[in-house]
Amino acid sequence: MSESDAGPAIGLIGAGSRGVFHLEQLYEIVSRDYFEVWDKPWPAAKPGFPFGVYHDYASEVPDWATDISHLGASVTAVCDPSTDSQARAVAVCEEHGDDPETFETIDAFYRDGEFDTVIVASPNHTHTEAALPALERDLDTFCEKPLAATLADHDRLIDAADNSDGTFYVGFNLRHSQQYGKLRSLIQSGAIGRLGMLSAHEVRVPFPWGHYYTQDESGGTLLEKDCHDFDLFNWYTESDPVRVVAFGGQHVLDQGTDVNDHATVIVEYASGVKATLELCMYAPYTQPGDRVYAARGTDGLVRSGRDSNSWEVFGWDTHDTYSFANTGGEHGGADIRLWKDVLQTFADGGDPAATAWDAKKAAAVAIGAERSIAEGRIVEIDERYDLH
Structure with a gap:
């Protein structure tokens, strides 16, 4: 020490x-x-x-x-x-x-x-x-x-x-990212009216070697990779997921592994909002910005900009762009901000940005989607985020 x-x-x-x-x-x-x-x-x-x-x-x-x-x-x-x-x-x-x-x-x-x-x-x-x-x-x-x-x-x-x-x-x-935090504030401010639809699109290189390729150890690709995105969906909607359906499987990475390498997931929320995630984990490249997001409301649209640190907001007759500085490191500076908040919470008290209940809520969507792929059905999510 x-x-x-x-x-x-x-x-x-x-x-x-x-x-x-x-x-x-x-x-x-x-x-x-x-x-x-x-x-x-x-x-x-x-x-x-x-x-x-x-x-x-x-x-x-x-x-x-x-x-x-x-x-x-x-x-x-x-x-x-x-x-x-x-x-x-x-x-x-x-x-x-x-x-x-x-x-x-x-x-x-x-x-x-x-x-x-x-x-x-x-x-x-x-x-x-x-x-x-x-x-x-x-x-x-x-x-x-x-x-x-x-x-x-x-x-x-x-x-x-x-x-x-x-x-x-x-x-x-990602809750600590300026970019994804700004999307939440735009939705909450009513910039696009009442939220109706969310989408996330990700094309990237495969996982590195290791436990990621074993379902029992990783929990599945949609849990390991996309619990981030499902947590953001939950954060943005401020509502509970009630059911999920997904399609996916092994298109390329299908030897010596039992995890999916691609999926399309649709989540329905108690508020009526629908959220869609598309994931490709077998590309030999990662798309610019890693993730492409969009939020659609009754009065407009927010979508990822041309670079990885901006949002474009479209209204009936308006088009605005919000840009952010990348403060260093991975995920647009989110990781360094995460550790500032972790140490500050431990030192000064207060509530963490994400709790164990938030984690289960995101996991319910991810594991429910994995079950939907495996069983070919819609999976229901109850108020304790258990699956049926």
Whole structure:
């Protein structure tokens, strides 16, 4: 633990690429004194401009920035069955003055590790085993999405979170994106009238090797990849999904795997809104902007712009464009904003941006869609987000 760092002592479970990425984002926040909230593109295309200028030379926090100088953290424990993965995570920690203990099993991690906050970034089917002990110990816990590979395990984690004095934060990072947050505000403001339809379209390269290609371990492609999008659908509609139907299968990636590589999903909400997702996971390229979104209302349309950080809004006789700065990193800067909010929530209190119930609500759509493909039928979703 770095002597200069304040804040929680963090234990990491799962030191794969995503776990190490979370460490990098966490340390980036700890290194800053304040965080910009400006949502316009900057005129100079230089890394860190103009934030770096203010960070280096300003004696006071500007009005448009959030003071995060009190947010600190150190990493004191790393758990992963792979010693190579442990070494990569430890190397990142050592670059920032931390010297964490390493563990190969979750049991040893909780028995002998010293930490008061836990990050769970292990494969989906291990999240329950990894997060339950933390919640039972009343520790603040961050869990990567999806929360679990089954709805039954979602229920176990919901019950544990409800009975824990620790804060449970689910990592739906797209809720922290300026771009997707702006779409929500446009819908809520009535810019397109009453919302009636949503759509998301994604064409991308396949998953990397690993647990993603096993249904029992990942929960399925629509859970692993698109719980993000179903969470955004739920967030935008502010309504409960009531049924889902999907078509999909294995078009290209059909050897040694039991997960789908493409799908079309239609979700119906209690409010009457319909949402459609189209996914192609076998392309040898990823479309610009990764996702293409559209929201249709009684008075207009919002759709993804020509670049990955803009929206076009069409009314009866209007056409407006809203653009955003990419504040760095993946997902248009959403990940760094996620970790600012996670550390701020743990330090200052307040509610997380996404809860275990939000996670189950998104998972119900995803797992319901997987069931619809497998069984060739419409799947009903009840008020507790269970399937019928």
